[in-house]
Amino acid sequence: MTNETALSVDEVFDVDALLSADELEWKRKARAFADERILPTIESDFENKHFRRELVAELGAAGFLGMHLTGYGCAGAGAVAYGAVCLELEAADSGWRTFVSVQGSLAMSAIYKHGSEEQKTTWLPRMARGEAIGCFGLTEPEGGSDPAAMTTTARRDDVGGGEGWVLNGTKRWIGLASIADVAVIWAKDPEGVVRGFVVPTETEGFRSTPIAGKLSMRASIQCDVTLEDVRVPASAMLPNARGLSGPFSCLNEARFGIVWGAMGAARSCLEAAVQRSRTREVFGAPIGSRQLTQAKLADMFVEYEKGVLLALHLGRLKERGALTPAQISVGKLNNVREALAIAQNARSILGGDGITDEFPVMRHLANLESVRTYEGTDEIHQLVLGRELTGISAF
Structure with a gap:
């Protein structure tokens, strides 16, 4: 016989009782966003391999992008609040939690943790608002699990008087690259040290191609990236990142x-x-x-x-x-x-x-x-x- 008093999944154990009022409010806001803006179209978006780019600015307006960072237009929320938002977004679809992760936890965090003040003020406020999209170029075609074996290189730009850098290499499975405004690219310098570079994607020689034929993550974007003599100024290097x-x-x-x-x-x-x-x-x-x-x-x-x-x-x-x-x-x-x-x-x-x-x-x-x-x-x-x-x- 059906029990009409059956509780919802979250009511049975009531983990929400362990969250603060602020954390619960972030969770509620994310669930409402997922229910109202993602779920109504996600099945057709998945079927049609469609990334709904218009939601990016809405995610920014809700404060979800880089929300765990402080300053530069970011919300400065706690780790549990950020986690609760990730849970609610992925309850709708993994692709949208992935977007928030790539934008906030990878691209924005790289600039926030390792960037210069100029890099931070140039990019982070725009990325927090969803006005600029970032990607994170680490994985390479021959082995994502072994980043120490990366073949992408950064050499001094002799043409530019030795003050800038020239990047060459390939990256694979780079989320958002084809729609990104800026890429954080990891490459080895002439001494074999891994360095990070903030590269506007409009830079000559930067090419990204969405990966076709995916049977998973179809409502999001992952790309191949080719870097062919991509020239960037010395100021593009993340000054506080050295090594893996x-x-x-x-x-x-x-x-x-x-x-x-x-x-x-x-x-x-x-x-x-x-x-x-x-x-x-x-x-x-x-x-x-x-x-x-x-x-x-x-x-x-x-x-x-x-x-x-x-x-x-x-x-x-x-x-x-x-x-x-x-x-x-x-x-x-x-x-x-x-x-x-x-x-x-x-x-x-x-x-x-x-x-x-x-x-x-x-x-x-x-x-x-x-x-x-x-x-x-x-x-x-x-x-x-x-x-x-x-x-x-x-x-």
């Missing part, structure tokens, strides 16, 4: 957002499965009345709540300045892996209908396959944690 610690500090910001965002996708799938279990009848009764279905739902719910609590713990650590890269690896590895398992179980409860766009589950499942790969594969995070536990690097 520069890009890695930004990747950790993005990974933190993924820890939260993946649970948004998981919640969406869980909610769809719960609702369907109450309305789909087999053998004369709702499938939600069957023990096997209830066991699946219970296990999915437990992993969802554990994931949210893990994200919240990492957020509180981050706010204290105590969060380590290994702890972020725990969150990224666990939460994406469990979100995928929740999506798969939700699909089984929905039966054949679960592969249609009547439900969000198959779209989330496809997107999460990409989320599992970027910002560190499962294997990379396992090796990070293995090194932490043993003191021995197995890379």
Whole structure:
């Protein structure tokens, strides 16, 4: 028999009780944005491979872009507030949390953490408002998991009197590159040291091509980038980035957002499965009345709540300045892996209908396959944690 007093997924465990009023307000605002501006069109956008660029300025107006940064037009919100926004946006679609991550946690964070005052004042306010879009050029075609092996080079510009730089190389899977106004490009200088450069995408020799044929993340943009004798002034270099610690500090910001965002996708799938279990009848009764279905739902719910609590713990650590890269690896590895398992179980409860766009589950499942790969594969995070536990690097 259907229980008319059944609680919503978030009401059962009430993690919201652990959030401050400010954090709850950010969460509410992000959920309203997702419900009103993303969900009405996301299935058709995914089907048609359409990125709805007009939402960028709206995200900026809501304060979501670079919201964890302080000053330069950024909101200065706490880590948990930012995480809650990521969760709500990814509950609609991973592509939109990815946009916020690429813009804020990667491109803006690189300039904020490592840039000159001129670079910050030139770009960050415009990016926070959504007037300028940024991308982050680290990954290369031959191996995203090994950035130390990058082949993109930066040499002194002899034509320009040796004061500027000339960039050459290729990057792949660079989010937003074809619509970006500015790119943060990572390259090796003549001494083999990794450096970052702020490159306006209108610079001659910079070319970006959207990657075709994607079966995942279809409502967002990822590109191949070619740099052919791209000349930039000396002032384009990020002065405070030297070595891989520069890009890695930004990747950790993005990974933190993924820890939260993946649970948004998981919640969406869980909610769809719960609702369907109450309305789909087999053998004369709702499938939600069957023990096997209830066991699946219970296990999915437990992993969802554990994931949210893990994200919240990492957020509180981050706010204290105590969060380590290994702890972020725990969150990224666990939460994406469990979100995928929740999506798969939700699909089984929905039966054949679960592969249609009547439900969000198959779209989330496809997107999460990409989320599992970027910002560190499962294997990379396992090796990070293995090194932490043993003191021995197995890379």
